Amino acid sequence: MAELHIIGQISLAKNFKESQLFCKWSFHAGNGWKIIEGSEEGQTQESCDIYTNEPIWDHPIDIHYTTQTLQNSPKLLLQIFSRDNYGRVLFNSYGVCNIPLSPGSHCLNCHTWKPIGDWKDRLRDKFLGVVLQLKSPNVLVNAVDRFELLTESIGTIQIELHILARNFDKFGCHL
Numbered sequence: 036m037a038e039l040h041i042i043g044q045i046s047l048a049k050n051f052k053e054s055q056l057f058c059k060w061s062f063h064a065g066n067g068w069k070i071i072e073g074s075e076e077g078q079t080q081e082s083c084d085i086y087t088n089e090p091i092w093d094h095p096i097d098i099h100y101t102t103q104t105l106q107n108s109p110k111l112l113l114q115i116f117s118r119d120n121y122g123r124v125l126f127n128s129y130g131v132c133n134i135p136l137s138p139g140s141h142c143l144n145c146h147t148w149k150p151i152g153d154w155k156d157r158l159r160d161k162f163l164g165v166v167l168q169l170k171s172p173n174v175l176v177n178a179v180d181r182f183e184l185l186t187e188s189i190g191t192i193q194i195e196l197h198i199l200a201r202n203f204d205k206f207g208c209h210l
Contacts, residue, residue: 036101037203038071041109041134043196045079045094051190053117053127055083056090058192060114062098062134063176065107073098081118096196109134110176113192115147126166128189131175135198143194148186 041062048056061076075098082090100109113130128147135141150167151157159165169175 036103037205038199038201039100039102039109039134039136040199040201041073041096041098041100041196042199043096043194045092045096045113046193046195047089047091047093048082048115049089049191049193051088051090051115051117051127054085054088054090055081055118056115056127057081057117058092058094058113058115060094060096061112062109063112064100064102064109065104067104067106068100068102068109071099071101096194105136108136111145111194112172112176113145113147114172115189115192126168129169129172129175130192132194134196136200136203138198138200141196141198143196145192145194147189147192149189151185151187 045058045060048058058079059076060078077094079092079094082092084090111132111134113132115127115130117125117127119125126149128149130145130147132143132145135143150169151160152167156167160167
């Protein structure tokens with residue numbers, strides 16, 4: 036079996052209006068990919084940096100897969116939340132990024148976005164802080180299902196990964 040080991044961290048958030056953020060994350064891969072060990076989902080701590088407006092998380096990621104195929108390789112789904120002045124936790128944005136399969140160090144910038152809906156939804160967002168959310172965010176890891184969404188760009192999450200790949204050449208997977 037070929038193996039893919041992903042080690043790294045969700046580093047920081049850039050270009051968000053809010054300064055008090057946290058991130059829920061989850062890995063998604065096809066049926067041909069099996070987790071040997073590690074967490075496939077988690078949550079960063081809430082971080083607030085009012086001076087630079089770039090919350091720093093440095094949240095660790097460590098997951099180890101086996102596979103016999105490159106199809107439906109792992110993706111990382113991010114959901115960003117903020118806390119308002121009243122202590123309410125509010126949804127902010129989604130982000131999806133493909134995990135590189137080539138060995139080595141990688142610095143990824145995952146661009147996030149939120150659904151915007153119709154004019155009523157935009158008013159609720161502007162005055163009440165109520166942002167549209169998807170019933171099942173897992174649908175985002177399938178690019179075919181995303182093409183009809185109206186969205187607005189929000190910010191960027193910086194992710195630093197170290198990829199270890201083993202035995203991909205034995206299964207015809209030349210990286």
